[in-house]
Amino acid sequence: MLADTIVAISTPMGKGAIGLIRLSGLSAFKICQEMSNLSSFKSHKVYHAYIIDIDEVLLTYFKAPHTYTGEDVIEISCHNNMVVMQAILSLSQKLGARLAKPGEFTERAFLNGKLDLTQAEAVLDVIHAESTYSEQIAQKQLKGGLSKQIEYFRIKLLNLLKDLEVVLDHEDIIDFDRSAFFCKLKDITLELKRKIKTGERVNRLCHGLDVALVGRPNVGKSSLLNTILDKEKSIVSKVSGTTRDAVEAVIEHQGIRINLIDTAGLKHATEFIDDQHAEIERQGIIKTNEYIAQADYVFLIVDLERYDPPDLTNIKDRDRLILVGNKDDLRLISPSGVSLTKYQIAAKVEISVSAKTGKNIEKLLDICIDDFLRNSEVSESKFVVNNRHQLIFNNILLILDNIVKEDDLVVIAMDIRQAVNLLAEILGIDVTEAVLDLIFSDFCIGK
Ligand SMILES: Nc1nc2c(ncn2[C@@H]2O[C@H](COP(=O)(O)OP(=O)(O)OP(=O)(O)O)[C@@H](O)[C@H]2O)c(=O)[nH]1
Ligand SMILES: [Mg+2]
Structure with a gap:
């Protein structure tokens, strides 16, 4: 769990029946105790409560780790009026929370291992979906549509790497069957290319x-x-x-x-x-x-x-x-x-x-x-290949297509390892902070 607690208004600005304020982090529970008339809460229960001197609300407490962000989360459903919501926001800040950056709740979900990066991107796709089809695909991606595909190819390449490493460890006694190895690699590459193409077409349909x-x-x-x-x-x-x-x-x-x-x-x-x-x-x-x-x-x-x-x-x-x-x-x-x-x-x-x-x-x-x-x-696809994925896939294909020209088994093993690492990068493993900032800055505040 990250040290600080974040707070944001999660519903759009304007007047409406209900507005939602969300807190996430170590002090979310304590802040909520201090600003409401309630002193004890059970997890995943909704309480009728008062935010002292501000509004009559419904409070929901989600205890970590079974929450969206993986941290303690409090959701406050109040009257959707900017004066009311700003007052609750200011009070939360006075009690120790800080304003969340765009997408920070989802970023925390990612950092706490609740979602991988393709699923975090899918959350954004659900919010921005402009057609029934693109919303449905985003939901499938959120359930791990692309993650499963990546895992499938990662395992295939890792198995190939394992075979190669056995040969490398016992080069004196095991003969390397080069043509069988390249045949397997070619099949994986072709299958990967087909999947990428499908995902790109799905992306086209979404737009x-x-x-x-x-x-x-x-x-x-x-x-x-x-x-x-x-x-x-x-x-x-x-x-x-x-x-x-x-x-x-x-x-x-x-x-x-x-x-x-x-x-x-x-x-x-x-x-x-x-x-x-x-x-x-x-x-x-x-x-x-x-x-x-x-x-x-x-x-x-x-x-x-x-x-x-x-x-x-x-x-x-x-x-x-x-x-x-x-x-x-x-x-x-x-x-x-x-x-x-x-x-x-x-x-x-x-x-x-x-x-x-x-x-x-x-x-x-x-x-x-x-x-x-x-x-x-x-038509049956459960995943989409967006521009970020496409760029990484291009690098993977470049590596896989060029391996066939390589003689040195050590270099081949290194190349396959690099392709495996790039697949992991699509899921968000070992990505730089700059990449994360770029992705999450597209989110709205409170998501
Ligand atoms: N009877 C009939 N008339 C049509 C039909 N479609 C278009 N028109 C008529 O054809 C004329 C030209 O229609 P537009 O839609 O302006 O044609 P356009 O291809 O956009 O023309 P430009 O913008 O000049 O290139 C108008 O008088 C329309 O009413 C049709 O299906 N049946
Ligand atoms: Mg015309």
Whole structure:
């Protein structure tokens, strides 16, 4: 247990029914005795009490070590009024507590071995989750989703190291079966790579899929965005070139966040009229091409009312391309109506929709999510690989991939040991204070 006792308001600022103040540390219990009318408490019980001269409250005492931080914890549920809460906070400080830094309760949980670093990060992910999916993944990570994977690979590498050390200790009598050893190492590396890739895709899904709506002017990109959102977010008009600046919007579909970007219509080079608007339009199209390059999926929208083929020069990656024929409601009644096949564009999937009637709009959104989840490892994953993990994993893979070039068994053993240590670093073993400060500073005060 750390020597000092910390205190913080754990609920957001503002008025509300209940506010929570939390104390953790050696003196939490004593401070609570001194500021309330109660003198004895049993652990994990809630008491009706008075904080003297301040408020009528509910007090919960959690005796170490079975607490969130691993230390004695007191939670005070009072009226959620800033005057009341500040008064309790000041009184706690007068009695010996100090104000907690952001994330300090969770940092203490980590330092006291209640959570490893991937689980502490998961606490932050739960707080910041912006979709049902990302919240669920964070909960799984909190239960040890990534920790178990790391442990699995650590044991595999340690077993390999053990084999190697036996050879090193008895080099004169045991022959080293180099090919069998490298075969095992290769299998572990491949399995690790697959898991990392899955975790990275899960991370992508947690942040949301980026979907760019692109196509010729007037095909109905903005109309489609508005229909998906069920509100008039983007300006729609008969005038070609209505959208110039990208319009971004976020939706949740099947519990997953989708970041939609409505873009400026792609004009052919010959269509630019050299007036003062041309430069603005060109800028808009440069931006559109940037969105195309970055998006997870590109909805290439074409017009089914009349044939108007787009220029595909900047859409090279067909694996991310979903061909969307819009204005399906007009296709058969318009004299110039066309079918989607006439466009002859090779895309991952093609679908006819109508922004006007809403036909197939749900299906369109299902397509990209189902495609992303098609890999069952992603849909069943219980862990996420964030940027910090990714950097460490890259170093591990660099070491494992290079071992094969090494002849000296002592160096090979050292390299495997280093990979094992790096795996431990993901869990927070032997990480520097600077790394911890960086992670916990993202937390809110009181967590
Ligand atoms: N009948 C019908 N009309 C549509 C549909 N989608 C869009 N429109 C019409 O097509 C015209 C152009 O729609 P917009 O959504 O502004 O097209 P856009 O692709 O965003 O155009 P720019 O921003 O100029 O590139 C408008 O008059 C819409 O009402 C549809 O599904 N059916
Ligand atoms: Mg538009």
